Amino acid sequence: MARIQVPERAVAINPLKLSPPLGAALAFLGIKGALPLLHGSQGCTAFAKVMLVRHFREAIPLATTALTEVSTILGGEDNIRQSLETLLAKAQPQLIGLCSTALAETRGEDIAGILRQLHLPIPVIYACAPDFGGSLSDGYSQAVEAIIRELPQPGPLLADQVTVLAGPDLTPGEVADVKALIQAFGLTPIVIPDLSTSLDGHWANGYHSVTTGGTSLAELRAAGRSAHVLVIGQSLRRAAEQWRERFQVPYTLVPGVTGLAASDDLVRCLMAWSGQSVPALYRQQRRQLLDAMLDTHFYLGGKRVALALEPNQLFVMGHFLASMGMEIQAAVSPTRADWLANLPCETVIVGDLSDLQQHAPGADVLISNCRAAPIAQALGLPLLRMGLPIWDRLGYHLRSYVGYRGTAQLLFDLSNLLLETPHHP
């Protein structure tokens, strides 16, 4: 059991935290034909857009209601109405994800009420995501909850259909691997949200002002008929509970799908749901993973790792790496979550990258986003880049650390980093 420690400090230094509206927008980007719209000043959108464009190396559809000082004080209703009119005419989206910001929520607007009064030809889903309400994961959860509140429709259950609520830490490549695994058992997954076909970086000739991939509205409506619900990531527990209440279907929640035990759990689950045996490909991949674990245990055993990640990913990586005989030197999360107390280390710090910097000396390797690179460099330690943003490396949107195959890749990447780091006297 870990103690959760919140340093007493007025200033955040090199924040690890990202804004909830950014997380909400990310979730909406996993829906086909979607256009996220931030209800805030034009800068709220510009900063979030630059962040996502640089991370995914993609044109990112993201609009703004462009609140000004005056419209904030008088109320942003007109801005919402005008934005929707403009976007419906110009971009022809199939869905608009309206995310609030600190600015809109500080003024305290009844956004849901405003939307009810407008007669809109397409679904406009409102995610309440003030910037002061947590980190990226929190805004992402709000959007997922808003989507499942409004779109999936109940109906006779389909025994071979699986609704997957995918957490914010899964890359498009990881979502693709999870889908392929589910399909290999003859099941049909509907992923909410599905980044694997929207932010996977695919060449599609021409420019599009809305997402060109992701789960379609028709699929989202049909998702209510899934006989099985798989939830990946503990930050989605409230969404999972909401699903169960609404559709009376139980859910299976896994923190992640990285590691032997976690992959086994998912495979066991899919065997039970499908009644099918495990395809030969995945049996072989499990044997490859065991071999990878053998090959890498020399390099990882007893090594100390310092992690600074969003809570889901922190939990999953901490558990798996500890299960490989590594020690957690430091664990930093941008926000508090009670379940982080179950991490196998003494302390979990709710803080920023300055906390990572303070507690990393003595570690052998760091795991965090690319903003930790200067810290790694200053300490002469290798950094395994993970999370968001990663703008100093290419291809990470397709990188997968899930399932048997992905877990083996994680072990190789980590071992290779340690191997190429010179030893100091």
Place this chain on the structure above:
Amino acid sequence: MFRTQINQLLTEPACPHNHHQHGDQKNRSCRQQAKPGAAQGGCAFDGASITLVPITDAAHLVHGPIACAGNSWGTRGSGSSGPLLFRTGFTTDLTEQDIIFGGEKRLYRAIQEIAERYRPAAIFVYCTCVPALTGEDVVAVCQAAREKVGLPVIPVMAPGFVGGKNLGNRLAGEALLEYVIGTGEPPAVGRFAINLIGEYNIAGELWDVLPLFERLGIQVLAKITGDARYREITYAHRAHLNLVICAKALLNVARKMQERYGIPYIEGSFYGLGEMNRCLRQVAQHFQDPDLSARVEALIADETQRLEQDLAPYRAKLQGKRVVLYTGGVKSWSVIAAAQDLGMRVVASSTRKSTAEDKARIQQLLGDEGVLIEGGGAQELLEVIRRTRADLLIAGGRNQYTALKAGIPFLDINQERHHGYAGYRGLVTLARELTHALYSPVWTHLRQPAPWEEDLRYGSDTST
């Protein structure tokens, strides 16, 4: 008071945007209200950060909820030859509690913590939308904290919702005028001392220009603000001349320094051979010193000769290539000049943030057939590219993937780019990068049909 200041900035007399013959006299591009659902650009806070964050030995503290700092720290491309403190992201990260009960105490403590832990040369405090909305007295907190910590603590009152980036640049300039410039004295001032205003050392491009001034015996007293140390800006008022680089947005600083300290200013650009030469000649002309003028002419002759050799491999490849330029303000004409120096044809350019004077200049440079792009988003831009049969787009990083998805070669010109294009060296870099972008084999690969799209004849050929 704050409102009055913004109105004054919107009517900045030195800015040609305000030299209208009719209508109200406010700055058109600064005053332009962002359109709901259509706005593309950054906010005033973004603009203020662009202008001030390059001060390398200062701490930059963002007072607001997480989005303002969390989504932006560490993204700016200004280079430093020394201190790295400016790259550290500081924020009060306001919580709901802070917003309900007021964030002033947290701000005061945050300033103290930074002062104790880092002893920076100064602390710039950026007031963002939420504390501006709830009416916090950020100026008073900074004043109190300054007395407590014994460091300059400078309030930057540029909350995002007051306007766009240009206005933010200008508000940042006001902060420098009010709290920084004129508060220090330089160690020594040479015969020819100038300040550079509006050059932010993106991708280190200042380092291609500073050696030129050094060779000429021109002292760059203060850089406002690329690779600057806080102290040099405090004594900027001792320079003899201000050189405003590609920055109508900071003309308020130049004009007010003229009023207060009698320092004249000239405007110039470091992009392209012609512009770089003109810039150096203008500086020499100001000082009316025959020796300096002779040195400038010798340097220009020398650099031009070397440049011609270095550019030779690229000239033939770039000759006549059609370019669309999509960027803001002065850059829209200064980069045209650079592209034309390389023998390229600029067939269209944006005039979104340009002044009337800039526009006239752009039209003159492009000729009658040149298209002026007044505004609009990615779709309109692609339409112009199609219509003008352009070979390449030069624009900011945000449009990079728009162009690539449409199969159009692209060159990044904005602040996140990796290459410096200023000065003589920069022009060679520009030519090299343009050539790579245009002639990459990737464009051939993209046009190859997939196996399932190939003409059926090929299939039947192999089967017979």
